[in-house]
Amino acid sequence: MKKPNLNLKRASVLTSTLLCSALLIAAPLRRELNEGWKFKQARLNNWYPATVPGVVHTDLMDNKIIEDPFFRLNERSMQWIDKEDWVYQTTFHLTPEMMERQNIELVFKGLDTYADVYLNEKKILEANNMFREWRVVIKPHLEAGENVLKIYFHSPIKVDIPKCDALPYQYEASNDQSENGGVFNKKVSVFARKAGYHYGWDWGPRLVTSGIWRPVYVEAWDDARLNDVFIRQQEVNKNCATILGEIEILADKEIEKANISITEASSGRVLAGQSVSLKKGMNKMSLPFSIRNPKLWWSNGLGEQYLYDFRTDLTIDNRTADTQTKKVGLRSLKIINQPDKDGKTFYVELNGVPVFAKGANYIPQDNFLPRVTREQYEKTILDAANVHMNMLRIWGGGIYEEDVFYELCDRYGILVWQDFMFACSLYPAEGELLENIRQEAIDNVKRLRNHACIALWCGNNECNDAWFNWGWQKRYKKQNPEYEQIIWKQFNDQYNVTLPQVVKEYAPESFYWPSSPFARYDGGSDDHNGDRHYWEVWHGKKPIEMYNKERSRFFSEYGFQSFPEFESVKRYAPCEEDWNIYSEVMMSHQRGGAHANELIETYLLNEYRKPRDFEAFLYMNHVLQGDAIKTAIEAHRRDMPYCMGTLFWQHNDCWPVASWASRDYYGRWKAQHYFTRKAYRDILVSPIADESGILKVQVVSDRLKSCGGKLEVSVIKLTGEVLNQYNRNVKIDANSSRTLFSIPLEEALNGARKEDVFVHAVLSTDKGKNDYANNYFLVKQKEVNYPHVMITKSIQPIEDGFEVTLNSDNFARAVFIATGDANSSFSDNYFDILPGSSVKVEVYTDLPQNVLEKQLKIVSLSDEY
Template sequence: MKNNLVKLCIIILVALWSGQLQAAPIITELNSNWRFKQHRLNNWYPATVPGTVHTDLIANEIIEDPFFRLNERSVQWVDKEDWMYETHFDMSDEMFNKKNIRLYFKGLDTYVHVYLNGERILEGDNMFREWKIDIKDKVKAKDNKLEVFFLSPIKVDIPKWDALPYHYPTGPDQSQQGGIFDKTVSIFARKAGYHYGWDWGPRLVTSGIWRPVFIEAWNDLRIEDVFFQQKEVNKQKAVIAVNTEILADSDIKNAKVTVTDKTSGTVYGTTTADLTKGSNNVTANFTINNPKLWWSNGLGEAHLYEFQTDVTVDAKTIDTKDTKTGIRSIKVINKPDKDGSTLYFELNGVPVFAKGANYIPSDNFLPRVTKEIYEKTILDAVDANMNMLRVWGGGTYENDIFYDLCDKYGIMVWQDFMFACSMYPSEGALLENIKHEAIDNIKRLRNHPSISIWCGNNEAYDGWFGWGRKEEFTKQNPEYARVMWKQYADLFHKLLPEMIEQYDPEAFYWPSSPYGLPGQGCDDKNGDRHYWDVWHGRKPIAEYNVERSRFFSEYGFQSFPEFESVKKYAPHPKDWAITSEVMMEHQRAGAYANNLIEEYLLNEYQKPKDFESFLYMNQVLQGDAIKIAMEAHRRDMPYCMGTLFWQHNDCWPVASWSSRDYYGRWKAQHYFAREAYKDVLVSPISKDNKLDIYIISDRLEDSKGTLLVKVIKLDGTVVDEKKISVKIAANTSKNTFTTQIDKLLKGTPKSDVVVHTQLTDNAGKVYTNNYFLLQQKNINFPKTTITKNIKEIVDGYEVTLQSDKFARAVFMSIEGIDNFFENNYFDLLPNQSAAIKVKSSLSQKDFEDQLKVVSLSDGY
């Protein structure tokens, strides 16, 4: 009897499981058997989907790698052509017999007509939108022909440019590089602006099926979207409304929506509703007591809940959607105070100093950015102690995996909408198109706990009020200026905030970056600021010490990649000069930027002896400049509550403001950022004859430690030494130690010493910093003898270095870029050793033969 009962239970469970399986939607990706051709020609070639025309042309050896040497110039014809992609597919019986069948394009770049079995089913015109097309009455069981026809974005948009009596100001659209003279057409296409060229990127105007294509089939109903609206969150409770969007074929009585914790099985919320044919929104409300909160990197665990939302009818589960999200309260505090108006992030009730960088797309050919590249990109931010990345408005709303990784590792995301440095003809059909773009992306991203702010655009507001564009166009024709401003206001001050209010109502919308007060450019007292007087304004790097902002959302300093990276795209010795044709092609800010690097280098350091030394020293220069800025911004806490340098990454191999080059190699700046962004920073700063030493802490509790201040001659002689007990105040910056410099020096010239500071907290954690009392070119860095000891470890070697005298910015390298140095560009105190782990697959003999170690004095 007992065995029969067990068998009966098993039969029932199998029947229920089979019923669920039959009822569940079927999803198939169309990623095989694609081919493509130049539309006006006859030859077909294999294609990769997702992909781009350019990468398919490279794979079929029709064009060469545009990133190599001067090849970008020879592929400018590609964006003037129309392209056709096609595939054939069959439907399984199970899928074909479903009541609902649709095609789902996650991303089509950009102007596109789609045909199924000869019938046009879509005209698309926005790279950033998703497209869902009902094909139930058009699809066949066998041999369906799907054609995707891409129109040249250049040919589509040039007539729009020609038709206007005036022309909109645009970002760095390199129309002349594209062979279309001054016709800056990028603003007409809802497409990544950087594809048209930027001052750090090539002009490669892509087309293609750039995100996956799916066929979806289902019966009765399906879950279209689930939104976890976090209405109130604190340590005691989280009040959550789960809004489930359900698409129903017909009126359905008593559909049950249940929200469950996938890990524990706890049922959090359930509700029953009658569905009507079409789209329905059903809300299940619940409260989690004492929730595990999501924290940013450095403040705590980035805990993620895994929820499952089920829709059942007559005890049968029809559809299920999994959602991984973190429970947190993020508020942007923008309010008047005695100095102006604040801008800072409050996470779970705690004011957070934002430490991070601006992020651009990791490649010009977006489908080439693999999961591994994304993981490294985000982990490199985490490992540099960042807690925020700003997704810049001239790129793209990133793939889901980018935000998944930010969620996982506690990186807050400043999310721009995709507009940068331009005014846009945003009215009529284009404004309606942008509305749907905003809805698609807000809905797609709003469950990510990392999303911390939505921002209208990059620099368009500041361009109008701060760069003189308003005056320029008003002078040309007041009516043109009036139209441009109305289009701007309708988009950024009306449409986008309305979309946020409707689709992500707990989120904060910021109209532009930078933005301070209405009707004026950014300033040092209100909102966020993009500060470029160091670099574009040619001010010395020490100016970072005195410039202030409530939130620095952009600032930066250029450098070339390291020599081993340069050799990847400029392999010939004739290329190895910053003014060579190849190096200039990979410097998109032009001779102006190269001259600036050289000018700054000679102002701050002594003259480098050769090209390789120039590359090394300009990385140290970039690192030193941004280190000064990061420390100054943190010292100015809480007046300043954020520092996001420009930029975290590159989209191709180039001289740029990045701290990591295109290949993922850390520049000196990234190593320096890791130190400057630690949870505790000890930061010396001098003025006149006074030395102040600040201790800045992100910790949420007070702690104590011992501060050591040493003045050391570069030959190792200790001039003075002081040790004091200090309080490390929580979540703020404090000037902890002040002294007269001449008392410390005791007659020793400033050019012969380094001020070494070391903070050891009561848990034994050590924080150090070295400070010079003069510019680097005026410091008498000695020639050094650096000894090295190498021992084999897992995945590589441990190199222990020791120098007889002070060695500034010690740089280690081996051939190629398939390696990683745990630390680099670091200072070595006289007769003190440093052990550095190096990932390398070389034999020990080859590693020892190739390992080069230099310091700053070797570059002179």
């Protein structure tokens, strides 16, 4: 054992034994540099306090130099910020303990984006990629006392415009709002390795940030440290998990003998270990081990999300030099993309079981990323898990998410479809930029590969379809065939060579998919191979019922727009003059332009009657969106196993806006999210009348075991009279979609008009413990003869809120309850109340009962005409 450092021993509070002191000396020391920061505009002299991690926009807001860019029209006046250079600076002292270490490094988890880093006036780093981590040796540049760390952020616009101007052609970047940024048609986003949505999208503002957006810290160590640990799952089944611990150790000298071990932390059982000699520099080694009868990790709804704690220890001279613990779920996960009689399949096979993917597409939760809290991450992932989602697709125009995102997905069983960060654009992927992209991919594949939730890596969002189906290839060929060849080579090198090579090398068991959507390398997507983005309903203006006819092996995108609810709108558009969907403020918070608002209005008036005012319009738009996506989800699930996935666009917003999101920026659930919870349950009961005049009820089960149940199908007048009722004892096969009831519609109607009735189907399973119910209408909502309804309420206190019981005399459609702008959540909302029946809803709120009694708003569809 090395002699302990006596100065350190005296300074330490952990000096009870020589061993404790030695262990403290051996372990790497880390100190986050998150205090004492200030910033300024580079060409001016005034310094202001700064928050790190952060971005310049939030620092400007905190110092009251700018107002909230999300409020009313403020975004417009913020476009000067990205044309300026910005300087961040702090001073720091390192303790004697850290200064005495042989190696001291400065680690940046994320710099946004073009950043020159100076330590004591010495330039030590030129960063140029928001998505990479940067580690710099700083011991030679440190002072014994105060050290000055300065970061100069270059304007990404000023850096990249010359690159744009130097080319004889432009790179396509369909969502870059360059005109809003005052740079005309110079779509420079493709030149920066930076989140594409910062430059604007059809649901987001143009707010191009700079800053220290992830933590920065100093790390000090002696002899050697663990650089990376990969718990590589070579083969996993219920009998045995065969694992290879692939370990990287960085040593500052030759070390004759070191010990490396992997331990299951919960039991203390050493799974693998060996003695090794280390050369100076990077050392790579493998420790094979196996676990008998492993506890498997399952996606949400299929089983437990068991996570093992694997601790890796590096020991030198009987001292622990470094240790890392990884939480790992053991599972066999494959993407099955194989020819069959219809084309090529595309589905997840988890632990040998085909899994129907139920989920949504996810975008960053804010334009100003560092202000998204752990609590917001937890709510966002729980809001997916609690509506029975089992997959989120991290879309390629945002970021490789924070570690906490994947940790929560591991914990709650949410599979992650992980795009690389490229979307709806073409990129000059050659030379230095292509190498930068390769390093970015390595950084993020290595960072994320231990997470059980990672289902696949995808090259980009829609770039393949844009080239083959949107006319991009033809445009370049017409302009100059040489340009087409240059850009296609860059495209091919990026998505078909570089990125798959990184995945193969650093996560060999992972699946790589070149683009989303994708069917083949020499053409665009289709409805019988791979995945599909279906936008004919919405962008293509086709009617909502087309969702019942369109097919795909895997719907990885589709969606329908809505505005936020009225209470959310009032937060960013508080003036009455704003309360029109075509007002200047509402249009500024609708990035699809007047065309999108016209689509909402056209679809709404085609499906529903005219709303009575602006607030009613917002409510009915929510019901419209919910009904549309419910129709799609049910159709996709009925089409199992031809279709094996449905991910709607989108789960969340990055600012308050009209969008396709099912939850608004403030986290409020729209009707779509409540409808999704029922449509994504483990069993779906789905009535539908086909074109031949047959009323069918199809039952879809995701359960891994068959079960029995009682199916009751009723045709009921909206005023309560039961016209026909059918009861069947049914058997529901595991992982299946079957028609379990059918009857001629005319017979079921018993002479009644379609406009006066609804179909109510309910399946009772598990000896009556679980009911799966669904209401179905035979005509469009505007043709349904909804009677006037009288809804009465009673309120009883419960823990953390109240139970509200609502009774209705007639059928009440899409009953919406709200508590004003109070922070409340609801066990259900936008629900139907059957004639003469009641619904109990739990309202979780801080409001006292007397205030809730006055403030509780209750509306149904017939009230809003």
